[in-house]
Structures are given as structure tokens and as C-alpha cells.
Amino acid sequence: DTEVTQTPKHLVMGMTNKKSLKCEQHMGHRAMYWYKQKAKKPPELMFVYSYEKLSINESVPSRFSPECPNSSLLNLHLHALQPEDSALYLCASSHTNLGENYGYTFGSGTRLTVV
Amino acid sequence: DAKTTQPTSMDCAEGRAANLPCNHSTISGNEYVYWYRQIHSQGPQYIIHGLKNNETNEMASLIITEDRKSSTLILPHATLRDTAVYYCIALIKAAGNKLTFGGGTRVLVKP
Numbered sequence: 040d041t042e043v044t045q046t047p048k049h050l051v052m053g054m055t056n057k058k059s060l061k062c063e064q065h066m067g068h069r070a071m072y073w074y075k076q077k078a079k080k081p082p083e084l085m086f087v088y089s090y091e092k093l094s095i096n097e098s099v100p101s102r103f104s105p106e107c108p109n110s111s112l113l114n115l116h117l118h119a120l121q122p123e124d125s126a127l128y129l130c131a132s133s134h135t136n137l138g139e140n141y142g143y144t145f146g147s148g149t150r151l152t153v154v
Numbered sequence: 155d156a157k158t159t160q161p162t163s164m165d166c167a168e169g170r171a172a173n174l175p176c177n178h179s180t181i182s183g184n185e186y187v188y189w190y191r192q193i194h195s196q197g198p199q200y201i202i203h204g205l206k207n208n209e210t211n212e213m214a215s216l217i218i219t220e221d222r223k224s225s226t227l228i229l230p231h232a233t234l235r236d237t238a239v240y241y242c243i244a245l246i247k248a249a250g251n252k253l254t255f256g257g258g259t260r261v262l263v264k265p
Contacts, residue, residue: 084253131253143253
């Protein structure tokens with residue numbers, strides 16, 4: 040399995056809702072990432088997990104809460120979002136062994152609309 | 155990570171080679187040059203990476219200048235499916251390191 044699977048593909052939520060985005064990989068990658076991408080802009084890094092521990096938080100608002108329950112799963116919990124948080128949310132994973140090429144594998148993303 | 159500079163957009167004829175330039179004049183000795191592309195509404199896709207030597211795989215070739223201040227990604231026979239945004243990124247190869255995207259080059263392959 041050489042894929043990163045993200046669910047759901049599309050999500051519409053109200054500003055008072057709580058929802059979660061899910062990301063799963065079975066490539067044995069021990070680094071996982073969340074990116075946010077607005078239309079016609081490059082992806083922006085939000086969080087990095089390394090060996091299931093949060094290693095980088097790019098000053099992301101607390102209404103976004105990441106979770107890495109095990110080495111294959113990465114969640115992004117959403118609460119009290121704003122319409123400007125509408126975007127494509129991408130998950131990625133990569134090897135952590137020095138011998139690997141560190142190519143990041145990305146999922147197809149969850150397109151989130153906040154109404 | 156070193157900043158990279160790419161043209162905003164370029165067109166390419168189907169079947170011809172596409173040469174995508176990237177400047178990274180402040181790249182450090184331990185930073186690799188990575189190329190990714192993003193086809194519309196999909197996640198970015200890894201293409202190739204290199205440190206000093208030229209590299210080739212089934213998707214593309216990467217030519218890095220001797221001083222490592224610039225590089226060129228070559229798609230040998232562009233197809234319509236190669237229409238995408240191409241990102242050149244300088245990155246230290248380390249566990250959980252940040253892959254930071256710049257503006258990229260929007261490539262349109264025309265029939």
C-alpha cells in the first residue's frame with residue numbers, strides 16, 4: 040500500500056459544529072503532516088508529527104486540534120471554525136530513516152467548507 | 155531552508171520536452187533540491203530529488219548546476235496529463251522536517 044487515505048473527501052460544517060478529518064497510511068512512515076491550501080495558493084504547513092509526537096505547530100489557532108493515536112493514523116479535530124477556514128486540507132507522510140529518500144506522500148485532501 | 159525562485163507560469167507543446175528552471179542561490183551544502191507537482195484538485199506528488207549529481211527516474215530528469223545555485227527539471231515528452239503546478243523546494247533531509255512550498259510554476263501543456 041503506497042497511499043495516504045483521507046476522509047471525508049468533502050465536508051460542509053457550520054461555525055458551531057465539531058468535526059474531524061482523518062488520515063491513514065500503511066507505509067510504515069513515522070512522520071505525518073497536516074497542510075492547509077487555499078485556492079490558487081501553495082500548501083501551508085500546519086502540524087508535523089514525528090513518532091506520534093507533535094514536533095511542529097506552525098502557530099495554528101486552537102480551533103484546529105491535531106491528534107496522532109497511532110503510527111498509521113492522524114486526525115484533525117475542528118471546532119468553532121470560521122468561513123475563512125474553508126480550504127483543502129492535505130495530509131502527508133514520510134519516512135524517518137536516513138536511508139530513505141524522504142519523499143513525502145500526500146493524500147488527495149479534504150475539501151472543507153465552513154458556512 | 156533556502157528560498158527558491160521559479161517562473162510563475164509557462165506553456166509547453168505536447169510531445170516536446172518541458173524544461174522548468176529553479177533558482178536557489180542561497181542553498182546550503184546539506185540541502186537537497188526536491189520537485190513536486192500538483193495536478194488540479196489533487197495532493198502534491200513527489201517527482202524527483204537530488205543533492206549534487208544529475209538524477210533521472212521514470213518521471214523526469216533533474217539537472218543541478220555545479221555551483222548548486224540553480225536546477226532544471228526536465229519532462230522529456232510532455233503530455234496533457236503533465237499540466238500542473240510544479241514546486242521546487244530546498245530541503246534538509248531530516249526526520250519530520252518541514253516541506254515548505256513556494257509559489258511554483260504553473261505549467262500548461264497544449265496540444
